[in-house]
Amino acid sequence: MKKMRYLDNVVTLRLDEATCIGCGMCPRVCPHGVLELFDGKARIVERDLCMECGACARNCQVEALSVKAGVGCASAIIHSWLTGEEPSCDCGGSSC
Ligand code: SF4
Numbered sequence: 701m702k703k704m705r706y707l708d709n710v711v712t713l714r715l716d717e718a719t720c721i722g723c724g725m726c727p728r729v730c731p732h733g734v735l736e737l738f739d740g741k742a743r744i745v746e747r748d749l750c751m752e753c754g755a756c757a758r759n760c761q762v763e764a765l766s767v768k769a770g771v772g773c774a775s776a777i778i779h780s781w782l783t784g785e786e787p788s789c790d791c792g793g794s795s796c
Pocket residue numbers: 713729730731732733734735749750751752753754755756757767
């Protein structure tokens with residue numbers, strides 16, 4: 701089955717690879733395979749699959765990851781799918 705994607709290039713996920721200590725927790729907790737461990741560091745491999753759930757950032761002990769969980773375009777679109785309402789994230793863009 702094809703993985704669910706949201707809008708391209710709207711995800712707030714950020715990774716500071718210099719801060720990452722390669723513990724491997726974020727790939728384990730990410731439900732969408734957005735992150736993987738490569739050469740002892742996390743890296744983002746599928747940014748647009750991120751649903752901004754915040755699990756990776758909450759479980760990163762060195763705060764190498766940040767994401768605005770529960771806000772933004774991805775969250776607005778998920779909310780609209782669940783409620784049938786028009787998506788709105790107040791981003792000012794025309795894409796949602
Ligand atoms: S916010 Fe959620 S979906 Fe996005 S990378 Fe982190 S764990 Fe994965």
